Amino acid sequence: MKRLAGKAALITGAGRGIGAAIALAFAREGASVLLAELDIDTAQQTAEHIKAQTGARVLALHTDVTQSASVRQAVSEAEQAFGALDVLVNNAGINVFCDPLTMTDDDWRRCFAVDLDGVWNGCRAVLPGMVERGAGSIINIASTHAFKIIPGCFPYPVAKHGVIGLTRALGIEYAPRNVRVNAIAPGYIETQLTHEWWDQQADPAAAQQATLELQPMKRIGRPEEVAMTAVFLASDEAPFINASCITVDGGRSALYHD
Numbered sequence: 001m002k003r004l005a006g007k008a009a010l011i012t013g014a015g016r017g018i019g020a021a022i023a024l025a026f027a028r029e030g031a032s033v034l035l036a037e038l039d040i041d042t043a044q045q046t047a048e049h050i051k052a053q054t055g056a057r058v059l060a061l062h063t064d065v066t067q068s069a070s071v072r073q074a075v076s077e078a079e080q081a082f083g084a085l086d087v088l089v090n091n092a093g094i095n096v097f098c099d100p101l102t103m104t105d106d107d108w109r110r111c112f113a114v115d116l117d118g119v120w121n122g123c124r125a126v127l128p129g130m131v132e133r134g135a136g137s138i139i140n141i142a143s144t145h146a147f148k149i150i151p152g153c154f155p156y157p158v159a160k161h162g163v164i165g166l167t168r169a170l171g172i173e174y175a176p177r178n179v180r181v182n183a184i185a186p187g188y189i190e191t192q193l194t195h196e197w198w199d200q201q202a203d204p205a206a207a208q209q210a211t212l213e214l215q216p217m218k219r220i221g222r223p224e225e226v227a228m229t230a231v232f233l234a235s236d237e238a239p240f241i242n243a244s245c246i247t248v249d250g251g252r253s254a255l256y257h258d
């Protein structure tokens with residue numbers, strides 16, 4: 001029996017990277033999946049690939065998580081196509097790494113619009129249905145920046161701390177209605193986001209090597225490794241895990257000295 005058989009899921013920012021890996025893993029485990037993504041061309045290509053690989057029901061829809069109406073529309077289309085949503089993964093996120101005092105107001109707003117408002121917009125759109133049905137699993141993709149600080153990465157960690165706060169608050173609020181809200185905190189995972197960060201450094205190859213050296217396992221993570229944790233939290237194997245955050249970083253955040 002597939003672990004997500006019969007479930008319907010919506011995943012934001014699922015055109016590429018961690019979101020695409022979660023969508024593929026969910027589909028392999030029998031879920032119907034809607035990819036809610038800003039870049040519709042990428043999302044459609046990813047959806048076709050997942051359909052071909054798994055035979056699952058997969059849809060792609062242009063969605064901007066910063067706009068609550070856009071997220072509500074995505075939820076409505078997913079429910080029309082698949083029936084009630086069992087799982088929401090709030091994955092869409094952007095790196096906004098600034099020096100606090102030279103950061104512009106626009107940088108601050110852009111970061112919070114996607115990394116925190118976007119998560120709330122997703123939760124707000126699915127919670128009424130989940131609460132009414134007395135079932136649901138929401139998974140918010142946070143980061144190890146949600147509890148560790150790297151200088152010069154402001155205000156991304158502030159927003160990611162907020163994602164943990166939101167996860168805990170909503171997890172407690174709706175626990176009596178059997179709606180579980182959890183987070184995953186990935187460490188370094190190899191995606192376009194990570195490569196863009198290396199490419200911004202003076203010596204990208206040296207920056208990449210330095211990152212690998214900092215890892216206890218001497219490698220960074222793969223999107224599929226985050227996806228496996230998302231499958232677990234979405235499945236019926238985690239019925240008593242709520243308002244929690246699972247770290248997927250190869251042990252990096254447990255290390256005291258580099």
Ligand code: NDP
Pocket residue numbers: 012013014015016017018019036037038039063064065066091092093094095114118141142143144185186187188189190191192193194
């Ligand atoms: P990517 O940049 O590879 O993918 C993010 C996806 O989200 C892109 O497809 C992007 O679309 C989409 N997106 C961006 N803004 C919006 C929006 N407003 N509405 C809908 N979709 C949007 O990132 P990752 O896969 O690396 O990251 C996924 C999540 O994991 C993020 O929340 C990130 O903060 C978190 N994370 C990642 C880590 C890593 O090392 N990679 C580590 C810790 C956390 P577009 O192409 O149009 O921009």
